[in-house]
Amino acid sequence: MTMIRRHNQSAICMHWFNALCWLFLLGSGFALLAGEMQPIGAWWSELWVGIFGEAGLLVAHIAIGSLWAGIYALYTPLFLRRDVLPFLREIFAVSLRCDLIWCIRKAFWLVMGASGMRKIGMQTQLPAQGFYNAGQKFVAIAAIICSISLVVTGLLLAFSVMQQGLEALVRWALLLHLCCAGLMAILLPVHIYMAACAPGERPALISMLTGFVPEDFAKHHNPLWHASLVEKAGEHNRH
Numbered sequence: 423m424t425m426i427r428r429h430n431q432s433a434i435c436m437h438w439f440n441a442l443c444w445l446f447l448l449g450s451g452f453a454l455l456a457g458e459m460q461p462i463g464a465w466w467s468e469l470w471v472g473i474f475g476e477a478g479l480l481v482a483h484i485a486i487g488s489l490w491a492g493i494y495a496l497y498t499p500l501f502l503r504r505d506v507l508p509f510l511r512e513i514f515a516v517s518l519r520c521d522l523i524w525c526i527r528k529a530f531w532l533v534m535g536a537s538g539m540r541k542i543g544m545q546t547q548l549p550a551q552g553f554y555n556a557g558q559k560f561v562a563i564a565a566i567i568c569s570i571s572l573v574v575t576g577l578l579l580a581f582s583v584m585q586q587g588l589e590a591l592v593r594w595a596l597l598l599h600l601c602c603a604g605l606m607a608i609l610l611p612v613h614i615y616m617a618a619c620a621p622g623e624r625p626a627l628i629s630m631l632t633g634f635v636p637e638d639f640a641k642h643h644n645p646l647w648h649a650s651l652v653e654k655a656g657e658h659n660r661h
């Protein structure tokens with residue numbers, strides 16, 4: 423079985439650092455919501471307060487948020503050409519019509535399978551995908567927008583504690599902070615399900631550990647990316 427490189431070491435390290443920070447920040451952030459604002463239940467806040475203490479929970483949330491933002495502030499310029507720009511180029515290579523068709527057909531396929539889709543007269547063929555599929559691109563774009571807005575509003579909230587007269591700004595910052603966290607709390611379980619549990623995705627999950635995917639998998643899941651690799655290899659051989 424021929425294996426091809428899909429992720430390099432720095433991208434893999436950053437992905438798992440990112441995943442751990444996000445899970446901690448979402449968990450601790452939801453625990454900070456009190457009373458009727460608490461969507462999970464009082465037990466969730468009690469669990470986290472039991473671990474970090476009443477004041478310690480906010481300190482831990484701000485500390486991990488700052489660590490996460492600080493590491494990305496270093497990583498982005500240092501790995502701009504190698505990781506960041508190629509990643510941005512791939513996720514913003516959106517073709518709205520094709521990508522929406524991919525998302526709709528994939529969702530029906532996951533819920534009712536190919537035979538169910540044929541029964542209701544739907545086509546089962548998914549539009550060919552590049553390095554990322556349409557679902558990955560939409561989640562990644564949302565994650566970038568939400569990340570920037572969470573950092574800006576988070577910093578505002580953290581520093582406004584010491585300032586008087588910023589009540590209106592703080593309310594808007596808190597609303598935006600909660601909306602972005604809420605959106606990511608919906609999208610991340612979808613990302614995790616699609617990456618770790620959905621049928622046929624195991625090689626992609628393994629590639630986030632080893633860096634490599636079987637060539638047949640790439641050919642089937644990411645035919646446009648595979649075709650571009652074949653073309654590059656052809657050009658390289660000609661020179």
Ligand code: HEM
Binds near residue numbers: 429610626
């Ligand atoms: C434990 C939970 C998670 C699992 C199992 C997981 C799994 C994966 C896998 C397997 C891929 C590679 C997909 C591919 O090669 O096509 C991936 C990519 C990605 N994931 Fe996650 N993920 C998790 C959490 C997160 C979180 C919390 C975020 C935060 C926003 C995130 C953001 C991303 C991004 C931006 C990519 C593309 C990155 C790249 O290709 O370098 N993931 N994830």
